[in-house]
Amino acid sequence: MQPLLQLTEIEKSFPGVKALKGASLAVYPGRVMALVGENGAGKSTMMKVLTGIYSRDAGSLRWLGNETTFSGPKASQEAGIGIIHQELNLIPQLSVAENIFLGREFVNRMGRIDWKRMYAEADALLKRLNLRFNSHKLVGDLSIGDQQMVEIAKVLSFKSQVIIMDEPTDALTDTETLSLFHVIKELKAQGCGIVYISHRMKEIFEICDDVTVFRDGQFIAERAVSDLTEESLIEMMVGRKLEDQYPHLEQAPGDVRLKVENLSGPGVHNVSFCLRKGEILGVSGLMGAGRTELMKVLYGALPRSEGKVWLGEREIVTRSPQDGLANGIVYISEDRKRDGLVLGMSVKENMSLTALRYFSHGAGNLKHAAEQLAVGDFIRLFNVKTPPWNSPLACYLAEINKKWRLRAV
Numbered sequence: 001m002q003p004l005l006q007l008t009e010i011e012k013s014f015p016g017v018k019a020l021k022g023a024s025l026a027v028y029p030g031r032v033m034a035l036v037g038e039n040g041a042g043k044s045t046m047m048k049v050l051t052g053i054y055s056r057d058a059g060s061l062r063w064l065g066n067e068t069t070f071s072g073p074k075a076s077q078e079a080g081i082g083i084i085h086q087e088l089n090l091i092p093q094l095s096v097a098e099n100i101f102l103g104r105e106f107v108n109r110m111g112r113i114d115w116k117r118m119y120a121e122a123d124a125l126l127k128r129l130n131l132r133f134n135s136h137k138l139v140g141d142l143s144i145g146d147q148q149m150v151e152i153a154k155v156l157s158f159k160s161q162v163i164i165m166d167e168p169t170d171a172l173t174d175t176e177t178l179s180l181f182h183v184i185k186e187l188k189a190q191g192c193g194i195v196y197i198s199h200r201m202k203e204i205f206e207i208c209d210d211v212t213v214f215r216d217g218q219f220i221a222e223r224a225v226s227d228l229t230e231e232s233l234i235e236m237m238v239g240r241k242l243e244d245q246y247p248h249l250e251q252a253p254g255d256v257r258l259k260v261e262n263l264s265g266p267g268v269h270n271v272s273f274c275l276r277k278g279e280i281l282g283v284s285g286l287m288g289a290g291r292t293e294l295m296k297v298l299y300g301a302l303p304r305s306e307g308k309v310w311l312g313e314r315e316i317v318t319r320s321p322q323d324g325l326a327n328g329i330v331y332i333s334e335d336r337k338r339d340g341l342v343l344g345m346s347v348k349e350n351m352s353l354t355a356l357r358y359f360s361h362g363a364g365n366l367k368h369a370a371e372q373l374a375v376g377d378f379i380r381l382f383n384v385k386t387p388p389w390n391s392p393l394a395c396y397l398a399e400i401n402k403k404w405r406l407r408a409v
């Protein structure tokens with residue numbers, strides 16, 4: 001089968017990092033190509049080289065049989081390649097419809113924006129994705145999952161021949177994921193080629209036809225998904241035999257460490273639970289059920305209106321995140337870009353920011369050597385591929401995000 005799109009032997013370097021060294025990828029009509037590899041393998045970079053966000057140092061790009069270079073995302077979009085980026089790229093202050101049609105608003109004969117048509121078309125896209133909100137809603141008022149669905153709606157609106165989805169289900173619930181899969185099947189039936197980047201094995205085996213594996217910026221293999229098992233795929237990704245994917249740890253739950261009684265706050269009503277030493281407690285519920293809010297109240301980022309919390313024998317009141325931290329409660333947010341990181345600061349500064357008290361001699365004086373040492377340890381521990389730690393974080397965001405999510409693979 002002739003591929004719609006073929007990237008061959010792509011090379012791309014950033015200062016201090018060779019992100020792609022001979023990476024290849026083909027996308028076929030009516031098929032879903034999974035692109036997999038460990039964090040930092042070069043998957044997102046490959047997509048950015050393809051769409052012209054980054055220029056390639058070497059290698060070839062063939063689109064519909066012709067050697068091509070896209071000058072930027074607008075050019076690749078117009079040629080028929082749509083992309084849903086790993087990081088959200090929406091404007092929170094604008095409505096859903098305004099975000100979807102940004103820069104290509106419908107205009108009537110008078111030269112004015114045809115709002116009616118824009119909202120109607122946007123609503124039709126939301127309906128196709130089974131979404132319950134309408135397109136007048138401000139994007140900033142939507143949950144992260146719903147914002148991700150808006151990104152998906154946006155890419156659908158372009159009617160592309162190839163659609164790239166870079167970890168689209170990261171923030172989605174199971175129901176939203178099902179709606180997305182339904183749309184992927186529709187797109188396949190229309191002859192669209194899809195690149196599906198994901199770390200979720202179950203999804204790859206469910207929705208993808210073929211898989212391309214990258215390791216350390218290199219092409220490792222292209223296979224039919226039906227010829228693989230989860231284990232053999234992971235082995236190709238990591239480059240060694242897997243003894244035990246989820247090592248079993250025997251752990252007897254100990255004493256109660258955290259007790260929450262009748263806790264209430266914004267979006268949280270009368271919640272009680274206990275957490276024992278050595279225990280991992282899952283908190284589940286639908287989007288909007290108050291899971292995030294519950295954790296924020298516990299941590300002190302949202303005000304508590306009622307209820308009691310004990311850490312061991314000691315009752316605690318957390319009125320601010322500082323109180324949470326001082327009591328040994330840490331919170332890793334779902335939206336790291338907004339709540340978790342300071343993008344203008346370096347990797348080092350972000351890592352030590354909430355723990356400066358361990359590195360200070362008193363007001364304003366930092367023990368730089370100790371800070372450097374601790375940050376270095378964490379960079380090694382989490383295998384963060386970052387050249388100079390003093391560079392602003394924005395470039396390394398995707399990488400750091402993922403490390404904190406502590407993926408299974």
Ligand SMILES: Nc1ncnc2c1ncn2[C@@H]1O[C@H](COP(=O)(O)OP(=O)(O)OP(=O)(O)O)[C@@H](O)[C@H]1O
Pocket residue numbers: 014015017018019037038039040041042043044045046086385386395396398399402
């Ligand atoms: N703008 C940039 N400047 C410098 N280095 C970068 C930049 N973007 C990516 N890199 C580096 O290139 C390598 C490949 O990163 P990339 O984001 O493509 O990986 P990925 O396979 O998408 O990983 P993930 O699964 O975590 O999304 C990493 O070592 C990363 O730190």
Ligand SMILES: [Mg+2]
Pocket residue numbers: 043044045086166398
């Ligand atoms: Mg990526």
